[in-house]
Amino acid sequence: MNTRFYNAKILVPLDNHKYDIVTGELWVKGDTICYIGDGKTDGAADAAPSGMSRPEVPVWDRETDVEGGLLMPGFKNAHTHTAMTFLRSYADDLPLQDWLNRQVFPREGQLTEDDVYWLNILGIMEYLTSGITSNFDMYFFPPVNARASADTGFRTVQTSGLNNYGGTVELMEENYHIVRELSDLTTFLVGFHAEYTTSRELMEGVADLARKLKSPVWVHNAETKLEVEECKGRWGMTPTQLTDSLGMYEYGGGGYHCVWFEEPDFEIFRKRHLTAVTNPASNLKLASGICPTKRFVDEGIAMAIGTDGPASNNCLDMFREMFLTSTLAKVREMDAECISADEILYMATTGGAHAMQLQDCDSLAVGKKADLILIDLKQPNMQPENNIIKNLVYSGSKQNVKLTMVNGKVLYENNHFEIGFDPEEIYRRANEIIGRMK
Amino acid sequence: MNTRFYNAKILVPLDNHKYDIVTGELWVKGDTICYIGDGKTDGAADAAPSGMSRPEVPVWDRETDVEGGLLMPGFKNAHTHTAMTFLRSYADDLPLQDWLNRQVFPREGQLTEDDVYWLNILGIMEYLTSGITSNFDMYFFPPVNARASADTGFRTVQTSGLNNYGGTVELMEENYHIVRELSDLTTFLVGFHAEYTTSRELMEGVADLARKLKSPVWVHNAETKLEVEECKGRWGMTPTQLTDSLGMYEYGGGGYHCVWFEEPDFEIFRKRHLTAVTNPASNLKLASGICPTKRFVDEGIAMAIGTDGPASNNCLDMFREMFLTSTLAKVREMDAECISADEILYMATTGGAHAMQLQDCDSLAVGKKADLILIDLKQPNMQPENNIIKNLVYSGSKQNVKLTMVNGKVLYENNHFEIGFDPEEIYRRANEIIGRMK
Numbered sequence: 001m002n003t004r005f006y007n008a009k010i011l012v013p014l015d016n017h018k019y020d021i022v023t024g025e026l027w028v029k030g031d032t033i034c035y036i037g038d039g040k041t042d043g044a045a046d047a048a049p050s051g052m053s054r055p056e057v058p059v060w061d062r063e064t065d066v067e068g069g070l071l072m073p074g075f076k077n078a079h080t081h082t083a084m085t086f087l088r089s090y091a092d093d094l095p096l097q098d099w100l101n102r103q104v105f106p107r108e109g110q111l112t113e114d115d116v117y118w119l120n121i122l123g124i125m126e127y128l129t130s131g132i133t134s135n136f137d138m139y140f141f142p143p144v145n146a147r148a149s150a151d152t153g154f155r156t157v158q159t160s161g162l163n164n165y166g167g168t169v170e171l172m173e174e175n176y177h178i179v180r181e182l183s184d185l186t187t188f189l190v191g192f193h194a195e196y197t198t199s200r201e202l203m204e205g206v207a208d209l210a211r212k213l214k215s216p217v218w219v220h221n222a223e224t225k226l227e228v229e230e231c232k233g234r235w236g237m238t239p240t241q242l243t244d245s246l247g248m249y250e251y252g253g254g255g256y257h258c259v260w261f262e263e264p265d266f267e268i269f270r271k272r273h274l275t276a277v278t279n280p281a282s283n284l285k286l287a288s289g290i291c292p293t294k295r296f297v298d299e300g301i302a303m304a305i306g307t308d309g310p311a312s313n314n315c316l317d318m319f320r321e322m323f324l325t326s327t328l329a330k331v332r333e334m335d336a337e338c339i340s341a342d343e344i345l346y347m348a349t350t351g352g353a354h355a356m357q358l359q360d361c362d363s364l365a366v367g368k369k370a371d372l373i374l375i376d377l378k379q380p381n382m383q384p385e386n387n388i389i390k391n392l393v394y395s396g397s398k399q400n401v402k403l404t405m406v407n408g409k410v411l412y413e414n415n416h417f418e419i420g421f422d423p424e425e426i427y428r429r430a431n432e433i434i435g436r437m438k
Numbered sequence: 439m440n441t442r443f444y445n446a447k448i449l450v451p452l453d454n455h456k457y458d459i460v461t462g463e464l465w466v467k468g469d470t471i472c473y474i475g476d477g478k479t480d481g482a483a484d485a486a487p488s489g490m491s492r493p494e495v496p497v498w499d500r501e502t503d504v505e506g507g508l509l510m511p512g513f514k515n516a517h518t519h520t521a522m523t524f525l526r527s528y529a530d531d532l533p534l535q536d537w538l539n540r541q542v543f544p545r546e547g548q549l550t551e552d553d554v555y556w557l558n559i560l561g562i563m564e565y566l567t568s569g570i571t572s573n574f575d576m577y578f579f580p581p582v583n584a585r586a587s588a589d590t591g592f593r594t595v596q597t598s599g600l601n602n603y604g605g606t607v608e609l610m611e612e613n614y615h616i617v618r619e620l621s622d623l624t625t626f627l628v629g630f631h632a633e634y635t636t637s638r639e640l641m642e643g644v645a646d647l648a649r650k651l652k653s654p655v656w657v658h659n660a661e662t663k664l665e666v667e668e669c670k671g672r673w674g675m676t677p678t679q680l681t682d683s684l685g686m687y688e689y690g691g692g693g694y695h696c697v698w699f700e701e702p703d704f705e706i707f708r709k710r711h712l713t714a715v716t717n718p719a720s721n722l723k724l725a726s727g728i729c730p731t732k733r734f735v736d737e738g739i740a741m742a743i744g745t746d747g748p749a750s751n752n753c754l755d756m757f758r759e760m761f762l763t764s765t766l767a768k769v770r771e772m773d774a775e776c777i778s779a780d781e782i783l784y785m786a787t788t789g790g791a792h793a794m795q796l797q798d799c800d801s802l803a804v805g806k807k808a809d810l811i812l813i814d815l816k817q818p819n820m821q822p823e824n825n826i827i828k829n830l831v832y833s834g835s836k837q838n839v840k841l842t843m844v845n846g847k848v849l850y851e852n853n854h855f856e857i858g859f860d861p862e863e864i865y866r867r868a869n870e871i872i873g874r875m876k
Contacts, residue, residue, distance in 0.1 A: 085821070089828035095774040126818035129837065284765035285832065287774040315819045315833035320758065327722035336533040336725040378861070380564035381753045381836075383523070384869040390527035394723065395753035398819075399567065399837045423816070431822040 001408055002058040003028040003370075007065050009377070009388070010036055011072035013363040017346035021388055026071050028370040029058050031184075031408035036366060062410075069402060070375040070388060073363050074133025075318035076352025078277045079256040079306025081139045081161075082123035083116045086434040087311035096224050096286045104311065105165075107437050113144045118429040120148035121421055126316040127154065128412035128419070131373035131401040136277075136306065136356045138191060138218075138256075140166070142175045143182070150183035152419040153409050155371060157356040159191030159218050162206065163198045169205035176213060185407060189253070189357065191218035195231050195239040200246075207247045216357070217248040221255025224288045228260045240265035249274060254355060256306065257282075258296070259289040266299055275302040275355040278347075280324035281315075282308035293329040294338045304352040305344075319396045322348050326393060341393040361407075374403035439846055440496040441466040441808075445503050447815070447826070448474055449510035451801040455784040459826055464509050466808040467496050469622075469846035474804060500848075502841075508813040508826060511801050512571025512842060513756035514790025516715045517694040517744025519577045519599075520561035521554045524872045525749035534662050534724045542749065543603075545875050551582045556867040558586035559859055564754040565592065566850035566857075569811035569839040574715075574744065574794045576629060576656075576694075578604070580613045581620070588621035590857040591847050593809060595794040597629030597656050600644065601636045607643035614651060623845060627691070627795065629656035633669050633677040638684075645685045654795070655686040659693025662726045666698045678703035687712060692793060694744065695720075696734070697727040704737055713740040713793040716785075718762035719753075720746035731767040732776045742790040743782075757834045760786050764831060779831040799845075812841035 005026045011019050025039035034055050084104075091103030111119075116139065127135060134155035137145055142158040149156035158179050160172040172190065179188040190210045192198050198206075210217045221239045222228050231239045240255065241264055249268075254275035258265075261276075269276060278291040296303050305325055307316045326344045330336050353362035361369040377385060381395045404412040411419055444463045452458050463477035472493050522542075529541030549557075554577065565573060572593035575583055580596040587594035596617050598610040610628065617626040628648045630636050636644075648655045659677050660666050669677045678693065679702055687706075692713035696703075699714075707714060716729040734741050743763055745754045764782045768774050791800035799807040815823060819833045842850040849857055 085818075087824075088822065088833060089825040092825075092828055092832065093768075093775050093778070099774070122818055122821060129818060281761070281765065284769045285774065287768040287772050287776075289772075290769065310833070313832070314828070315835070317819070317835060320761070323719070323758070327719070330531075330725040331722045331728060334725050334727075336537070336723065337531050338725075340531070378865060380523075380560055380567060380861075380864075381755070383560060383865045384526065384872050386525075386872060387527040387530075390530055390752070394530065394751070395526060395748070397753070397755060397837070398835050423818075426818075427816060427821045434822050434824060 001061050004060050004063040005066050005071055006039060007067055009068060009070045010364060011070060012036065012365065013350065018342045019345065019389060026364065028408050031369055033364060033366055033368050033370050036364065066374060069377055071364060071372055072375060073349045074371045074373050074404060075131050075348050076304065076356060076358065077127060077132045077135040077307050077316065077318060078304035078352040078355050079279055079308060080135050080137055081309030082135060082137050082145065083119035083139050084309035084311040085119045085122045086430055088314045090434060096288060099286065110437055111140065113141050115433045116141050116144050117148050118426060119433065120145050121152060122426050122430050123310060123316060124148065124152050124154045125417055125423065125426065128404045128417065129401060130317045130319065130398045131404055132318055133371040133404060133406045134356065134358060142188065143178045146179040146182050146186035150185050153406055153411050155185045155406050158188045161193045162202065163193035164202065169209050173209055189218060190215040194220040195242060196227050203243065203246050210248060211250055214251050216251050216253030218253050219243060219255060221258055222260040223257035225260050238262050238265055240268050244268045244272065259283055259291050261292055266295065269301045270299055275304055277304045277306050277355060278325055279306045279308040280328050281320055282312040286312055290328050290332045293325060294333050297339055297343060302351060302354065303347045304355040305348045317398055318348055319398060322393050341390045344393050345389055370405055370408040372405050373401055375400045376402045439499050442498050442501045443504050443509055444477060445505055447506060447508045448802060449508060450474065450803065451788065456780045457783065457827060464802065466846050469807055471802060471804055471806050471808050474802065504812060507815055507840060509802060509810055510813060511787045512809045512811050513569050513786050514742065514794060514796065515565060515570045515573040515745050515754065515756060516742035516790040516793050517717055517746060518573050518575055519747030520573060520575050520583065521557035521577050522747035522749040523557045523560045524868055526752045528872060534726060537724065548875055549578065551579050553871045554579050554582050555586050556864060557871065558583050559590060560864050560868045561748065561754060562586065562590050562592045563855055563861065563864065566842045566855065567839060568755045568757065568836045569842055570756055571809040571842060571844045572794065572796060580626060581616045584617040584620050584624040588623050591844055591849050593623045593844055596626045599631045600640065601631035602640065607647050611647055627656055628653040632658040633680060634665050641681065641684050648686060649688055652689050654689050654691030656691050657681060657693060659696055660698040661695035663698050676700050676703055678706050682706045682710065697721055697729050699730055704733065707739045708737055713742055715742045715744050715793060716763055717744050717746040718766050719758055720750040724750055728766050728770045731763060732771050735777055735781060740789060740792065741785045742793040743786045755836055756786055757836060760831050779828045782831050783827055808843055808846040810843050811839055813838045814840045
C-alpha cells in the first residue's frame with residue numbers, strides 16, 4: 001500500500017523536544033515513510049528536512065489532498081489497561097483501594113480470554129478515534145491482547161501485570177516470546193503490577209528475568225500516598241528504592257503514575273535513566289494526587305503520558321491527557337509559565353515511543369514507520385492558526401482527528417473504522433460481557 | 439419548522455438535580471418542545487414524563503431516526519468572553535495579571551466592532567460543535583455580540599465588562615435595552631469586570647442600575663489569591679463582602695471563578711442566593727487555583743460551569759469543563775467519592791440556565807424551548823452503556839455531538855454548520871484580524 005499525502009502541513013522533529021512545521025508532501029511506501037518534501041523537484045535534493053533526494057515515485061494506491069491539514073506522529077499511550085473497557089462507568093467515585101478490591105477484582109476474575117479479545121478491540125477503536133497509534137498495555141492474557149492488536153493492525157507493547165494473585169515469572173517469559181514472535185506490530189517488555197501486590201520473591205524473579213532478557217522493567221509506582229507509606233512501613237524504602245535495590249533497572253524501564261515521589265526516587269530515576277509515565281486524568285478521578293511533572297522535566301528525567309485504563313479515566317483520549325499534564329503542572333507549581341506546549345507534545349508522541357522502545361515510529365522522518373495521524377485544522381477550535389502546537393495541546397480534541405494510520409495502513413478515517421470488524425458487533429459484545437456480571 | 443425525533447433516548451429531569459433517561463419520541467413545533475413520549479398512542483395520555491396527552495400531529499418538516507442516540511438539553515456556557523477567539527494560542531503560559539496587561543489589553547484596544555462581530559461567529563461555531571446552545575458573555579460591544587448571536591440563531595445572555603478603562607453605567611443601561619429588544623434569542627443582565635479594575639463610584643452606579651432594572655449582578659470574583667489580598671488591603675473586605683456591602687445583590691446574581699473564597703463569602707452567597715460559576719480549565723492554565731466546588735455543593739449554593747474565554751482556556755468545550763469540575767473537586771478534597779456525575783451534568787445544563795435566567799430552556803420537557811443536542815452513543819468512548827450519565831461526564835467528547843438545535847432550529851449537524859456563514863470565510867477573517875496586530 002503506497003500513499004501520497006499532498007497539500008499538507010507536516011510536524012517534524014527538531015532538537016531539544018521541539019518541533020517544526022513544514023508544508024508539502026509525505027509519501028508512504030509499504031509501511032515506511034519514504035519522502036517528506038515539497039514534492040516538486042524530481043530526483044534532486046529539495047527542502048525536505050531529511051535533506052534527502054526525492055525517491056523514485058511509487059505506484060500510488062492512494063493519493064490524498066490533505067487541504068492544509070496537519071500530519072503528525074500518532075500519540076503513544078504509554079500506560080493503559082485496554083480491556084477494562086467493560087467497566088467504564090460501572091464503578092466510579094471510589095478511592096483506588098476500594099475501587100480495586102470491591103469493584104474491579106471480583107469482576108476481572110470472571111473474564112475469559114475471549115472476553116478480553118473483544119474488549120481490547122473496543123479499546124483499540126477508541127484509541128484510533130483519538131489519534132493513538134500504539135499502546136503500552138498491562139492486562140491479563142498478553143498474547144490475547146497482542147492478537148487483538150495484530151488482527152486490527154494496531155501497534156502494541158505488552159507488559160505483564162504479574163502479582164501474588166496471578167501469573168508466574170515463567171509464564172511472563174513465555175508470553176514475552178509469544179508476543180514478540182506474533183507480529184511486527186506486537187512486542188513485550190518485562191513488568192509486574194506493583195510492590196503492594198507482589199512478594200519479594202516474585203520481584204526478585206522479575207529482576208532476574210529482566211537481566212536474562214535484557215529488558216527494562218515497568219511497574220505502577222507511587223500512585224497513591226498510602227502505597228508509598230505502606231511500602232516504607234514494610235521495607236523502610238520507597239517503591240522506587242526497593243525495586244532499585246532488587247536490581248530491576250539494569251536495562252532501564254520506569255514507573256506508571258509517579259505521583260508521590262520522594263527525594264531519593266528522583267535521584268534513582270535520573271541515575272538509571274528511567275521514565276516517569278504520568279496519568280493525570282486517572283490520578284484526579286481516583287483522588288490519587290497531582291504528579292510533580294515540573295520537577296521531572298527540570299531534572300531531565302524522561303516523561304511519557306498515558307490514559308490509564310478506561311475504568312478509572314474513563315476515556316482513552318490523549319488530547320485530554322496532554323491538556324491535563326500541562327495545566328496540572330501549572331496549578332501544582334502555581335506558575336503559569338511552567339512547561340512548554342512543545343515539551344508536552346514530545347511526551348505524548350516521541351517520549352512515549354522511546355519509553356516503549358518504539359524508536360522506529362517516534363516521529364515523522366524518512367525511514368520511520370508510518371504511524372501518523374491527520375489533524376483537521378479547519379475546525380473552529382483550531383482557528384486562528386496563531387500557533388498550531390499550542391492549538392493541539394491546549395485546544396485540540398478527538399474531533400480534530402480525521403485519519404489514523406498505523407504501519408502504513410489507514411485504520412480510521414472520517415469516523416469510519418477499517419479494522420476488519422463491525423463496530424456494532426463490538427459494542428454488542430462489550431455490553432453482553434458486563435451484562436453477564438451484573 | 440416542525441421536527442420529529444424518534445427511536446431516541448431522552449434525558450429528562452427528576453428532582454434533586456438528578457435525571458432519568460426515557461426512550462421514545464421528542465417533537466418540536468416551531469421553537470418549542472410539544473411532546474415527549476412513546477409516540478404510539480393517539481390522543482390518549484401515554485408514558486410521557488409530562489403525563490400529557492399526545493398533541494395533534496403537526497405537519498413535519500423533518501423526521502429524524504435518532505437510532506438510539508441521546509437527546510439532552512444543550513450545555514449552557516455560564517461564563518465566557520467569546521470574541522477572544524483571535525487570541526487563542528497567541529499569548530500563553532503567563533500568570534493572569536501579566537497575561538492581561540502585557541498581551542491581552544493592548545491588542546483588545548485595536549479591535550473594531552466589525553472584528554468583534556466576526557470573532558463572535560467563530561466562537562459560536564465552536565460552541566455548536568461542543569453542544570453548547572447558549573453563552574453568558576462578557577465582552578466589548580454587547581449589542582454587536584448579540585447581533586452575531588441573533589444572526590446565527592444562537593441564544594446569548596450578554597453582560598457588561600464595565601471598568602475604569604471602558605464603559606459607563608449609562609452605556610450599560612442603553613445596551614441592556616438594545617440587547618433585550620434585538621431578538622428572542624438575546625438578553626442582558628447587569629455586570630461589571632471586577633473589583634480590581636473598577637472604582638467604588640462605578641460599582642455604586644452598577645448597584646443603583648441593578649436595583650432600577652431589577653437585575654442580578656455578575657462579576658469576576660476571587661479568581662486569584664492576589665485579587666482577594668489586594669481587595670482586602672484596599673477595603674478590609676473580600677470582593678464578595680465589598681460588592682455585597684454596596685447593595686449589589688438585591689436581585690441575585692453571582693461570581694465568575696470563585697476560587698479563593700473565604701468563610702464570609704460562602705455565607706453571603708448562601709444568604710443572597712447567588713451562583714458560583716466555575717471555570718476549571720482556565721483556572722488551571724493560568725495557575726489561578728482550584729475552586730472549592732464540594733463546599734459550594736455541600737452548602738447548597740447554586741453552581742454553573744463556564745469555559746472562560748478561548749484565550750485563557752484555550753477551547754470552548756463543556757465536556758472538558760465537566761470532567762474537570764468533577765475530578766478537580768475529587769483531588770482537591772482527596773476524596774474520590776465527592777460529587778455525583780448527575781450533579782455535574784446539572785451544573786452544565788439546568789444550573790447554568792438558571793444562573794442565566796433562561797428558565798424556558800433549562801431542560802427537555804413539554805413547553806420548553808427546543809435547545810437540545812443529539813449525542814451519538816454508538817462511538818467507542820460511550821460503550822458499553824453501563825451508565826449513560828457517567829459516560830457523558832467522565833468519557834464524553836465533542837466528537838459525540840451529532841446535532842445541535844437552538845430554539846427549534848438545527849444549527850450544526852454531522853460536522854456541518856447551518857448558520858448562514860461559510861466557515862472558511864470566518865476562519866479567513868479571524869486570521870486576518872490577529873494578523874493585523876502582529
